[in-house]
Amino acid sequence: MMKRLRIERATGQLLAAHPSTTSTPGAALRSSHRASQVPVRHQSSSAVEAKSHTPLYEEDGTDHSRFPPLEKLPPNTSALPSPLPSRALQSAKLAALHARLSLSPKIPLQTLARTLVDASADPNPQFNNSSLAFLGSTIINYHASEWFMVHYPRLPMDVFYAAMTGLAGPAPLHRIAKSWGIESAAVPGGEVDPGLLQFSLEHPGESVLGFGYTRTVVGKINKNNWQRSVASKVIYDDDFGQAVPPPSQQPKEENNPAEEEESEEFSESVPLPKFSPTSYGSEQTRELSEKAHANFVRAVVGAMYAHCGREAAKSFVKAHVLSRHLDLERLFAFKHPTLELAMLCAREEFDPPVARLLSETGRLSRTPVFVVGIYSGNDKLGEGAGATLEQARLKAAMHALKAWYLYSPGERARVPSDMLGDEDEGGAEKKKSWEPVYVDIGELISR
Amino acid sequence: MEATLSRPAARCCCLLKSTTTSSTPRLLPSQQQQTRQKSTRARHKAALHIPPHPSFLSNPSSPSSSGSTTLIFNPPSSAPSVFQTPFKFLPKSDPRRRANLPQNLFSSSITTNFATQPVDVSSLPTIFDDRSPATAPKNHSLTKEDVEEMRRLRLADPVENSVLSLARQFGCSVMFVMMCVQAGKEHRDKVHVEPHAAARERWGPKKREAKEERKRRMDMLMRGEI
Numbered sequence: 001m002m003k004r005l006r007i008e009r010a011t012g013q014l015l016a017a018h019p020s021t022t023s024t025p026g027a028a029l030r031s032s033h034r035a036s037q038v039p040v041r042h043q044s045s046s047a048v049e050a051k052s053h054t055p056l057y058e059e060d061g062t063d064h065s066r067f068p069p070l071e072k073l074p075p076n077t078s079a080l081p082s083p084l085p086s087r088a089l090q091s092a093k094l095a096a097l098h099a100r101l102s103l104s105p106k107i108p109l110q111t112l113a114r115t116l117v118d119a120s121a122d123p124n125p126q127f128n129n130s131s132l133a134f135l136g137s138t139i140i141n142y143h144a145s146e147w148f149m150v151h152y153p154r155l156p157m158d159v160f161y162a163a164m165t166g167l168a169g170p171a172p173l174h175r176i177a178k179s180w181g182i183e184s185a186a187v188p189g190g191e192v193d194p195g196l197l198q199f200s201l202e203h204p205g206e207s208v209l210g211f212g213y214t215r216t217v218v219g220k221i222n223k224n225n226w227q228r229s230v231a232s233k234v235i236y237d238d239d240f241g242q243a244v245p246p247p248s249q250q251p252k253e254e255n256n257p258a259e260e261e262e263s264e265e266f267s268e269s270v271p272l273p274k275f276s277p278t279s280y281g282s283e284q285t286r287e288l289s290e291k292a293h294a295n296f297v298r299a300v301v302g303a304m305y306a307h308c309g310r311e312a313a314k315s316f317v318k319a320h321v322l323s324r325h326l327d328l329e330r331l332f333a334f335k336h337p338t339l340e341l342a343m344l345c346a347r348e349e350f351d352p353p354v355a356r357l358l359s360e361t362g363r364l365s366r367t368p369v370f371v372v373g374i375y376s377g378n379d380k381l382g383e384g385a386g387a388t389l390e391q392a393r394l395k396a397a398m399h400a401l402k403a404w405y406l407y408s409p410g411e412r413a414r415v416p417s418d419m420l421g422d423e424d425e426g427g428a429e430k431k432k433s434w435e436p437v438y439v440d441i442g443e444l445i446s447r
Numbered sequence: 448m449e450a451t452l453s454r455p456a457a458r459c460c461c462l463l464k465s466t467t468t469s470s471t472p473r474l475l476p477s478q479q480q481q482t483r484q485k486s487t488r489a490r491h492k493a494a495l496h497i498p499p500h501p502s503f504l505s506n507p508s509s510p511s512s513s514g515s516t517t518l519i520f521n522p523p524s525s526a527p528s529v530f531q532t533p534f535k536f537l538p539k540s541d542p543r544r545r546a547n548l549p550q551n552l553f554s555s556s557i558t559t560n561f562a563t564q565p566v567d568v569s570s571l572p573t574i575f576d577d578r579s580p581a582t583a584p585k586n587h588s589l590t591k592e593d594v595e596e597m598r599r600l601r602l603a604d605p606v607e608n609s610v611l612s613l614a615r616q617f618g619c620s621v622m623f624v625m626m627c628v629q630a631g632k633e634h635r636d637k638v639h640v641e642p643h644a645a646a647r648e649r650w651g652p653k654k655r656e657a658k659e660e661r662k663r664r665m666d667m668l669m670r671g672e673i
Contacts, residue, residue: 329529333670356571378568379535383527389574402529404536
């Protein structure tokens with residue numbers, strides 16, 4: 001019996017455990033005094049020191065006479081969940097990433113290193129990127145939704161959610177992070193290079209990444225695959241129309257009895273890897289990886305906002321996220337297009353739509369083609385070609401509906417945040433010239 | 448055959464053919480290959496001699512041909528883009544509507560310009576007239592009592608009082624009847640499920656596959672994939 005693993009609920013054990021353990025409170029303390037004691041390694045002295053000192057890394061069980069470390073690390077580094085912030089200055093990967101993204105010098109390397117630490121790697125919110133990612137996600141989602149609202153004011157809400165997911169969801173942000181050349185560490189820890197993305201596949205982290213309410217029946221919705229209405233999605237769910245998962249519970253409650261017995265055979269300190277050990281991982285591990293990459297991109301935007309301000313963050317989002325191509329036409333799916341078009345014409349007080357045959361060829365052959373146009377009065381609303389009259393009429397109706405929904409006032413239409421310029425840079429004149437954007441009166445049919 | 452032999456590659460093939468046995472399967476395609484004879488050459492060449500499209504011929508009478516630049520507009524036939532909003536769909540505030548440019552920009556939405564000939568819309572044949580809302584009877588004077596009566600009739604005897612007969616009786620559309628009342632589940636099963644289920648039992652694998660494919664094609668059509 002297959003059972004869907006609920007990774008997001010598997011974190012409660014960790015959260016409940018960590019106040020009593022000694023390692024995690026240590027992470028809270030390590031920022032100030034240890035950072036000051038860290039010896040800065042210079043190229044001239046590193047070789048000499050490595051010879052003279054006794055091996056310092058016995059805590060992870062590595063024989064360092066056989067496997068010498070690539071970098072001289074301060075003591076007890078591998079006991080930490082994430083690398084020390086001061087090591088960011090020595091990482092070549094971080095400096096290269098900073099230069100590759102053309103980030104402003106106002107953004108320090110330590111902040112960039114923090115954006116690479118996922119909440120699953122380091123549960124301490126003072127050292128992981130969850131706060132920056134939350135800030136960045138609000139900025140990205142604001143600019144994306146504003147762009148869609150102004151440029152495609154008639155998008156139905158479910159298509160709008162799909163477009164938001166396609167432009168600013170985890171999958172496109174994951175691809176953006178990949179295109180930036182982000183590499184991930186195999187296992188997070190204090191000894192890894194700070195320029196690598198650190199996330200754990202075994203302990204999914206807990207980070208709040210958006211607004212929304214947890215529905216009271218979310219368990220039943222997930223279990224029975226209930227449909228959620230678009231109106232309730234607007235009220236309850238997050239920016240992408242996805243149900244907000246419930247706050248984490250004890251993962252034991254979710255497991256099958258068989259799995260519990262299996263897990264009790266092992267000690268509690270070693271959690272079971274819940275993924276198949278293939279080279280590409282399982283669906284869950286790919287999802288976790290995608291989430292970690294997306295949170296990194298959001299955190300970079302958040303860091304940009306925190307250090308460089310609103311305009312820089314906006315231009316960064318515009319250049320990296322909003323500039324991606326999204327085929328909006330393919331997001332549509334209809335059930336009764338002719339009926340929907342008739343309702344549109346009735347609402348807008350157009351003449352009722354009439355299907356007319358424009359041309360045809362090979363009616364008695366094996367592969368006929370009919371071209372049907374849909375007319376309202378003397379105006380053609382849509383046109384479609386199909387192998388049967390019915391098919392061609394449906395295509396023409398869908399074409400007309402898409403032409404209605406994908407109305408755009410033009411590429412150069414301004415969004416409200418364009419008016420937020422600084423006051424001393426002629427912001428007053430920009431504000432004067434603002435014209436209200438077109439806002440559609442609402443949905444045509446309830447979905 | 449002399450035309451074939453005059454080509455060097457063909458001669459090599461013939462040499463090979465003479466050296467090897469004629470039953471070699473490798474040579475079978477060359478034996479079956481059709482060769483063009485001298486008698487048909489001129490005919491084929493004449494068939495391929497197609498005059499260019501009229502739009503590519505520069506008109507000597509127009510003044511623009513005397514200059515160096517001539518604009519040729521002859522796009523390939525393709526499905527219309529959904530991003531070209533018809534003039535009727537533009538909101539009142541849109542500058543394209545305010546500029547009063549329908550005759551220039553939206554000529555295709557007003558008249559069908561096949562071969563750039565304006566066509567009278569009313570001369571085009573309509574299809575599916577019976578399903579069109581334009582031809583549906585519009586009786587907006589039905590009262591609440593009428594609707595109650597419609598419901599009572601339909602629920603009492605759904606076979607006798609079909610949707611179509613009720614629509615004719617009350618002078619409204621079929622859709623309105625279906626909005627007002629739904630027949631009971633047992634009637635729907637009896638009419639829509641049971642006869643088809645019996646027929647489905649008799650389907651062979653080919654027909655079943657064809658029906659499934661047809662359904663899949665319809666779903667793809669609704670998603671805009673074909």
